Amino acid sequence: MEGSTQCVVAGGGPAGIMLGLLLARAGVQVTVLEKHADFLRDFRGDTVHASTVRLMDELGLGEDFRALPQSRLGNFRLPVAGGGSVVLADFGLLKEPYNYVAMVPQWDLLNFLVAAAGQEPTFTLRMNTEVTDLLRDSSxxxxxxxxxxxxxxxxxxxxxxxxxxxxxxxxxxxxxxLRQRAGLAPHEYPDPQGLPPDRLSGREGPGSPAQGRRSGGLPGQGGAAEAGSR
Known part of the structure; x- marks a missing residue:
């Protein structure tokens, strides 16, 4: 089966869906291909940062976005040896209303963005469709x-x-x-903190600080890490 569009986006994650929404808002015919049947999967992170919340407002989606089930992180703390903790990030220092990180289940965010993009006549999302290769012309x-x-x-x-x-x-x-098929090799940078990706939980409600706990030494000295709400 063959077809055509102005822009094809491989992958229906936050980047792919948001790009599809922005292009469709600009009148570009865009088709997003997502290999899964839905978005109900576990993701690495469910954080929506202040810059993204601002973007929601600029797109006219802010009110509906804030109505999604979510909680807010006001700061991020890391315990130190000997007791106590240090604030690594205090989001409350930012100007309102963008002075927090929203914790939103990613499947809710993606369904929300898909619904918004679906209002545009030039947007198409095809689920259960896995991209397998690039097409090239004679050149x-x-x-x-x-x-x-x-x-x-x-x-x-x-x-x-x-x-x-x-x-x-x-x-x-x-x-x-597609990156592999294009022969593109990403440049990887070492993580100076040595912390594996983990999930932050903001279930305590608006303004709750995020509490990080580390065993086996200080940051950069190895060991396991946990993150959760305080």
């Missing part, structure tokens, strides 16, 4: 993507196809298929 220029759709119930392949586009954007995550 080697990228002209779109190859994809494989799957049955939403069984996960078995249904069909393979091609979607041609003037612009192809890879938003398909850390293990990006």
């Amino acid at each position: 080697g220029a990228v002209t779109g993507v190859a994809y494989r759709s799957r049955d939403p119930l069984t996960g078995s392949p249904l069909e393979s196809g091609e979607l041609r586009a003037s612009l192809t954007v890879a938003c398909d995550g850390r293990g990006s298929v």
Whole structure:
């Protein structure tokens, strides 16, 4: 099966859906391809930072965004040896109303953005559609993507196809298929803190500080880390 669009975006995560929304708002015909059947999965982070909250307001989505189930982080503390703690980030120092980090389940955020993008006639989201390769012309220029759709119930392949586009954007995550097919090698930077990604919980409600706990030494000296609400 073949088709065409002005822009194809591989990956329906926050970056892909937000890009699709912005392009559609600008009148660009955009198609987002997402390999899963829904957004009900565990994600690395559910934080929405102040700059993103401001963007929601600029897009006219702020009021509805604040109505989503969420809590707010007012600061982030890290315990120190010998007792006590140090404030690593005090979001309350920022100007209102952007003086917090919102904790929003990512599936709620994605469904919210999809609903907003769906109001635009040039936006299309195709679930159960996994991008498998890049398409190129005789000169080697990228002209779109190859994809494989799957049955939403069984996960078995249904069909393979091609979607041609003037612009192809890879938003398909850390293990990006399109990045590999394009021969792009990301530059990795060492983490000076040595902290693995973890989840912050803001279930205590608005203004709750985030409490980080570390065992096995100070930051940068190894050991395990936890993060949660205080």
